[in-house]
Amino acid sequence: MAPLRQCWTCEGSNLYPCHPEPARAVSPARRIVRRVRSKLLPGPCTLCGHLSGTRVGEAWLCDACGWRYGDVPDTDLPLPQVEVVYYLRFDTRVKIGTSRRPRQRIASIRHQELLAFERGGRSVEQQRHREFASAREGGEWFTLNDEVRAHVGRVRAVGEPWQLYARWLSEALRGAASP
Template sequence: MYEDICVPLGCHNPFHDHHDESRLSKLVDTADPAFHAIAEVLKDMAIAGVDFTPEIIAAAVKTGRAKHGRTRETRLPEQPRQAAVVGSVVYYIRRGHLVKIGTTVNMRSRMLALMPDEILAVEPGGWNLEQQRHRQFEAQRTEPHSEYFYPSPALREHIESVRAAHGAPPADLPRLAAASRDWT
């Protein structure tokens, strides 16, 4: 999976060069904590037929950051700590006896598509972090280039450290009814 503004905008044009360094999407930092809000602003602008220029992208980034800031200010400090699912994240899910390590910019939609048995942990990060985790647990990979891993003690310990650092995944994300089973 690649990180690109075209993903949240739904660009599936096979003739669009998603690796061209000169494209306007390079003006948006996918690691920005406000990325999800920025992507929503850009999506709304695309639906409205706005022609994107560097100035328009800069305005969308400012608007998205302001929107993100307002959302953060309205949260109550007493809320239980849960993993952030805003922006690009690396997720750890259980499907059967295996652990999938993947990345997404839309956690709810991705979990709806995957319908995991259990969402184990979520940490902020994108494709680069996902690839780092894949290399980190290469010895547990089910087969070359797979995103599925055997739940070794090292992987389980890492997942617990991610949960400790970033909180439990939100309980309202889509998952199978069997999610209450213990994955250990």
């Protein structure tokens, strides 16, 4: 009789009781990496704190940032800096700015809502300032007109700002190239 093992959907999770399933002998050439629908990670992601993940082969990947569950960023090294262009709304105005430390920067600016993040630095920010020059009120503040609203909508459609930032940070830590 074949030895018993945990089923592949529950393996490694302390949150759900798993059921034993007989192990099957499979040649390495016939192994298929199974991708499971999103489920709860065994614990919060060490990078972003998100709780849901996807099982890919033997690894769990965080759904929010793509970080491999169980990997720990080297605390002796500084986190990589990811430049973002941020869009903050205050009343009927939008501030288009850039930062390498968005949490710190956004906390220091009076605003009502974080609308979106766009990956990029000063050159992307300046391009947006030129693009919306007709709506400029002064400095980095713009009137929230239809043109600005449409652009923010397109940028926001890519994803929720903090989840995007977590994903970009994860990519930078892994050394992955990203546009």
